Amino acid sequence: MxxxxxxxxxxxxxxxxxxxxxxxxxxxxxxxxxxxxxxxxxxxxxxxxxxxxxxxxxxxxxxxxxxxxxxxxxxxxxxxxxxxxxxxxxxxxxxxxxxxxxxxxxxxxxxxxxxxxxxxxxxxxxxxxxxxxxxxxxxxxxxxxxxxxxxxxxxxxxxMETPKPEKPPTESMKYRIVTGTYSTRNAALSVLDIMQKRFGWVAYIEQEGTKYRVKTGTFTGLTAAKSADNKIKTAKLAQVTYIIEA
Incomplete structure (x- = not known):
């Protein structure tokens, strides 16, 4: 061209x-x-x-x-x-x-x-x-x-072939987001409630010793996972988060 x-x-x-x-x-x-x-x-x-x-x-x-x-x-x-x-x-x-x-x-x-x-x-x-x-x-x-x-x-x-717009690669891998730990179950429940009711996500609590984490359901593609992770941080639901492969 x-x-x-x-x-x-x-x-x-x-x-x-x-x-x-x-x-x-x-x-x-x-x-x-x-x-x-x-x-x-x-x-x-x-x-x-x-x-x-x-x-x-x-x-x-x-x-x-x-x-x-x-x-x-x-x-x-x-x-x-x-x-x-x-x-x-x-x-x-x-x-x-x-x-x-x-x-x-x-x-x-x-x-x-x-x-x-x-x-x-x-x-x-x-x-x-x-x-x-x-x-x-x-x-x-x-x-x-x-x-x-x-x-x-x-x-x-x-x-002549005019260039065609490139399609973004299909992201097929699944990811979850895991929060840092909360010292009480009630604190974790409060975060869980927002994720489930306000965001409409699947999420659940995992106990780790005497502390608790919130883990989301799966997101398809890293882009979607990063967007969800940013949503958690914007809402100040967790200071620390991790994106992990499902």
């Missing part, structure tokens, strides 16, 4: 270079920056937009061989596609072509980013289009020239 970060243009600046916040987000429009200067990477283009682009142009994302940087939230209608429809319905993605970068890697990173946007915004792969689709401009120039074919680019996108 490509590294992603934001360098968002202020709302005041965005209002000057967009048509507002009503983007239908129906298409992803793919561009190339056409800026082959050394150093004209994603960060340079993001800084250009952040500091106030002198051109009447704007785009949501810029991607190079290292990262993807977001300049505008997707709801902004950026001036990138060359037509009202393309601007009002498109999320604009610029691929950097700086001479000191790896264009093939930048294209791969763009495919990874677009795969994520498709999922996030529920856009169909059929609606990933070239800048040329809306305005007839020869853009993205290098892809259109076949350095990496458009068909291969779309295949890259569909083959």
């Amino acid at each position: 490509v590294s992603i970060r934001q360098k968002l243009v202020s709302a005041n600046q965005a209002a000057k270079v967009t048509n507002g916040k009503n983007n239908a987000k129906k298409y992803i429009v793919v561009h190339e920056t056409d800026n082959t200067s050394a150093g004209a990477d994603a960060d340079a283009h993001a800084r250009l937009q952040l500091n106030g682009n002198s051109r009447d142009a704007s785009w949501h994302w810029q991607v190079d061989d290292h990262e993807a940087i977001q300049s505008f939230e997707h709801y902004w209608e950026c001036w990138g596609a060359g037509t009202y429809q393309g601007n009002a319905q498109g999320i604009q993605v610029e691929i950097c072509v700086n001479s000191d970068g790896d264009f093939k890697k930048a294209v791969e990173n763009a495919a990874s980013l677009i795969a994520k946007i498709l999922k996030d915004e529920n856009i169909a792969i059929q609606n990933v289009v070239q800048h040329h689709y809306f305005s007839g401009k020869n853009c993205p120039r290098n892809i259109r020239a076949g350095q990496i074919t458009w068909t291969n680019f779309l295949q890259m996108i569909t083959s």
Whole structure:
């Protein structure tokens, strides 16, 4: 997955270079920056937009061989596609072509980013289009020239797997909580009463010589046991507690 970060243009600046916040987000429009200067990477283009682009142009994302940087939230209608429809319905993605970068890697990173946007915004792969689709401009120039074919680019996108959230490991071990000792049975009974009636736990008293402890029923998983242990201490039912395997 490509590294992603934001360098968002202020709302005041965005209002000057967009048509507002009503983007239908129906298409992803793919561009190339056409800026082959050394150093004209994603960060340079993001800084250009952040500091106030002198051109009447704007785009949501810029991607190079290292990262993807977001300049505008997707709801902004950026001036990138060359037509009202393309601007009002498109999320604009610029691929950097700086001479000191790896264009093939930048294209791969763009495919990874677009795969994520498709999922996030529920856009169909059929609606990933070239800048040329809306305005007839020869853009993205290098892809259109076949350095990496458009068909291969779309295949890259569909083959990308966006990371799935990791499920927390299932905790199956059982634990009990045992309090320190109380000098009288009545003191232990008072704690037992709170655990049973207020907390709704299974609990019982164990005698140890002339003193008494309170032991809980079982909790599934260490997280649950620690939470119960914290509840005992917060309620000041015991100064000392032990979590033990059941």
